[in-house]
Amino acid sequence: MKFFCSLxxxxxxxxxxxxxxxxxxxxxxxxxxxxxxxxxxxDAYTETPSGGYLKQRVSCMELKGWE
Known part of the structure; x- marks a missing residue:
């Protein structure tokens, strides 16, 4: 159990x-x-239980020029 929490x-x-x-x-x-x-x-990519919104937000920031 501790291993999974650490992971x-x-x-x-x-x-x-x-x-x-x-x-x-x-x-x-x-x-x-x-x-x-x-x-x-x-605002464009609201939170979802699956967590897929994080990847979309990263892509959005990269499209805006952030590295």
Missing amino acids: ICVASLAGCAQFPNTHPNPAKNNTAAYRADMKDCA
Whole structure:
């Protein structure tokens, strides 16, 4: 049981590490722009029990130019 809990924790941390957080455009690479784009993506892809929305949000942020 502890193994599975540890595995879930590691997987969730690895998933967060892959989320885009930098923008190549220096004018847009700031916290305010990031939060605005993240809000747009979160509004477009609402949470679902399956968790598939996370991959869609990552794709949305990549389409907006975040790396």
